Amino acid sequence: METEEDRLRLDQQSRDRMAAHMKAVEEAEAAGSGDRGAWKWKIRQRIWDYMEENDIAANPRPVHHRIPNFVNAELTAKQVAALPEFQSAKWVKVNPDRPQSEVRATVLRSGKMLLVPQPRLRTGFFSVLDPAKIPMDKYGYACTQAGVVAFGEPIDLDAKLKVDMVIIGSVAVNPANGARIGKGEGFAELEYGMLRLMGAIDDTTPVVSCIHDCQLVDDIPSVSLPSFVFQREGSRRDQNQKNQKRTIRVPPSLPKPTGIYWDKLSPQKLGSILILQKLKAKLEQETGQRLPSGPDEILPPTARRDGKGKGGKGGKGKKGKDEGRGERKGEKGKERKGDGRKGKASREQDALRMVKDTRTGYGSKGRVGKDFQGCNC
Numbered sequence: 001m002e003t004e005e006d007r008l009r010l011d012q013q014s015r016d017r018m019a020a021h022m023k024a025v026e027e028a029e030a031a032g033s034g035d036r037g038a039w040k041w042k043i044r045q046r047i048w049d050y051m052e053e054n055d056i057a058a059n060p061r062p063v064h065h066r067i068p069n070f071v072n073a074e075l076t077a078k079q080v081a082a083l084p085e086f087q088s089a090k091w092v093k094v095n096p097d098r099p100q101s102e103v104r105a106t107v108l109r110s111g112k113m114l115l116v117p118q119p120r121l122r123t124g125f126f127s128v129l130d131p132a133k134i135p136m137d138k139y140g141y142a143c144t145q146a147g148v149v150a151f152g153e154p155i156d157l158d159a160k161l162k163v164d165m166v167i168i169g170s171v172a173v174n175p176a177n178g179a180r181i182g183k184g185e186g187f188a189e190l191e192y193g194m195l196r197l198m199g200a201i202d203d204t205t206p207v208v209s210c211i212h213d214c215q216l217v218d219d220i221p222s223v224s225l226p227s228f229v230f231q232r233e234g235s236r237r238d239q240n241q242k243n244q245k246r247t248i249r250v251p252p253s254l255p256k257p258t259g260i261y262w263d264k265l266s267p268q269k270l271g272s273i274l275i276l277q278k279l280k281a282k283l284e285q286e287t288g289q290r291l292p293s294g295p296d297e298i299l300p301p302t303a304r305r306d307g308k309g310k311g312g313k314g315g316k317g318k319k320g321k322d323e324g325r326g327e328r329k330g331e332k333g334k335e336r337k338g339d340g341r342k343g344k345a346s347r348e349q350d351a352l353r354m355v356k357d358t359r360t361g362y363g364s365k366g367r368v369g370k371d372f373q374g375c376n377c
Contacts, residue, residue: 040181043217044171050214060098065301067097067169067183068215074102076210079247080167081106085206089164091115093126093195095188096145097169100210104143108134115163116148117191121273125194127152128161157279163200166192170209174220178250180209181220184300186269190276193260197279203256266297 048064051057058069080086080103092107093115094100107114114129127148134142134151141147155161168188170180182188195201262280270276270293280291 037184040184043181043219044184047172047215047217051212054214056212056214058098065183067095067099068171068212069098070212073099073210073212075245076100077102077106079245080208080210081110083208083247086110086165091161091163092165092167093117093163093191094167095169096148100167100169101143103167103210105139108139108142109136114143115161116143116152117187118148118154121187121190121275125154125156125275126159126191127154129153157194157198157275159198159200161198161200163195163205165206165208166195166201167208167210168192170211170215172215172217172220173209173211174218175216175248175250176218177220177254179220179254185302186265189257190260190265190273193257194275194279196257197259203252207256261294263292263294265294267293268297268299269294272299 045064048062048068051063051068051070052061056070057063058071058073060066060069063069076099086092087110089112091113094104094107096104096116104114104116108129108131111131114131115126116129117126129142129148129152131139138147138151142151168180169182171183173180180188192201192207260276260279265276270280284291
């Protein structure tokens with residue numbers, strides 16, 4: 001069990017890694033290379049430090065290099081559920097981060113199809129969870145990484161579907177224009193762009209972000225546009241104070257991404273995401289033209305627990321034992337006759353084994369480990 005001393009040690013390690021990354025980004029900008037995003041990292045550091053210092057942060061901690069979880073984050077699900085746009089939606093895409101775990105469960109309890117990105121797009125694209133195929137008492141488990149593997153059905157870019165609402169995580173949001181900043185890895189934009197290419201979403205699809213009051217800022221320019229922002233405030237230090245909540249609707253005023261902006265996608269990021277490599281090769285083959293490539297990037301560190309994690313210059317680190325491998329056979333579960341699909345016992349065993357092997361945790365029971373991270377910019 002993690003002690004307060006352990007948490008403070010990890011928090012300091014995260015701050016040191018943040019400082020090292022910011023220095024590297026600033027040096028790259030001064031040399032005329034990199035993506036010129038140092039200003040974003042200053043905002044991220046400000047938010048992450050504030051949440052930790054004021055006990056607004058919730059496990060997994062420290063929240064640096066994450067879509068930060070916060071006290072009472074689960075209450076934002078009620079605000080989402082009250083939205084008319086949510087009530088009329090049939091398909092909802094939700095980021096896989098810890099603060100939105102209750103939002104994902106709410107989607108299933110509402111009888112809606114849930115679309116969840118696979119971890120860092122590492123092994124594929126999205127998984128679809130159909131509440132009609134999941135026992136009601138398993139909805140909470142189905143929203144964990146192991147549960148997504150056990151109950152989700154992977155889809156690819158050829159899938160035909162219509163997503164009615166997109167819910168993303170954020171580190172900071174500007175309520176004046178809806179612009180957001182994620183934890184620095186770009187997955188929210190990549191996922192959004194791929195859904196646009198599929199025809200699953202368009203300019204009218206509402207975009208929602210669930211955040212704490214301290215994540216509202218006024219110094220993000222027009223870089224990304226959610227249609228709504230949901231916010232919950234209150235901290236551990238003042239539990240007696242009545243929590244306030246509000247929904248901020250941002251009038252559409254900025255263009256949303258229309259697809260993948262290949263000229264913005266760094267070789268380092270492209271090299272880490274197999275599905276993007278396949279998509280780029282497919283488009284180049286179909287058009288007979290070579291797509292552009294973006295500037296080099298210093299990939300940010302990923303969230304770390306107990307010395308595990310990866311990132312930094314070059315963005316490389318050790319992979320989990322079975323990271324990137326295909327589906328594995330269960331030891332005891334039996335395959336269904338006729339269609340070759342795995343039995344439930346086998347699928348759940350594989351799911352639990354995947355959590356153990358990849359060390360990604362995704363808020364699974366009994367682990368205060370890494371989030372199954374997804375939405376970022």
